[in-house]
Amino acid sequence: QVQLVESGGGLVQAGGSLRLSCAASGRALSSYAMGWFRQAPGKERTFVAYVSWTGSSTYYADSVKGRFTISRDNAKNTVYLQMNSLKPEDTAVYYCAAGYYSGSSYYRLDKYDSWGQGTQVTVSS
Numbered sequence: 515q516v517q518l519v520e521s522g523g524g525l526v527q528a529g530g531s532l533r534l535s536c537a538a539s540g541r542a543l544s545s546y547a548m549g550w551f552r553q554a555p556g557k558e559r560t561f562v563a564y565v566s567w568t569g570s571s572t573y574y575a576d577s578v579k580g581r582f583t584i585s586r587d588n589a590k591n592t593v594y595l596q597m598n599s600l601k602p603e604d605t606a607v608y609y610c611a612a613g614y615y616s617g618s619s620y621y622r623l624d625k626y627d628s629w630g631q632g633t634q635v636t637v638s639s
Contacts (some may be wrong), residue, residue, distance in 0.1 A: 516541040516612050516628050523608060523633030526600055530637070534595040534632060536610030544588040547613055549626055550595045552606035552635075559609065561621035563595060573620055577603075578630040600637045 522534040536548070547566050553559040572584050583596040588620040593610055598621035611626035619625055 515525045516543070516546065517626055518610050518612060518630035520608060520610050520633040523635045525638065526627040527637045528601055528637055528639050529595070530600050531598045532600065532635060534597065534608055534610075534620045534633060534635070536593040536595075538593075538612065539590045542588070543586065543591045543593065545614075546628075547616060547620070548584075548586060548593045549613070549620065550584060550593075550608060551611060551623065552604075553632075554606040557606075559623060561623075562608070565593065566616065573591045575621070597635070600635075602637045602639045604605050605635060605637050615635070 517536050517540045519537050526532055549564045550562040551559050552562050558638035562575050562578055563582055565584045565586050569586050581599045586593045609632045610630045612628040613626035
């Protein structure tokens, strides 16, 4: 099973940018489709973005479309989430996840087998 470690979170003002990284170890990241999810205090964990094995397909939650970009560098065993035009409602713990699933239910948490520990993103108004 692959181990995932997120980094890059922090405190940023509304309108600012952050880039999250998710580093994999134990297995090659190229074996997995990858997703980013987030969980705000008192709320359920929800889908943010997905990237396929090769990076050729990406999908986004409507709330982040046009502002966030998911990408991957399989040679570096790392997945990224570039977040621009951040809003206070983007405040959450962000998690990366790895899975073998390749269908249309990429937004479902149960389609992913491995999860990182999360990184906090706080956007001030």
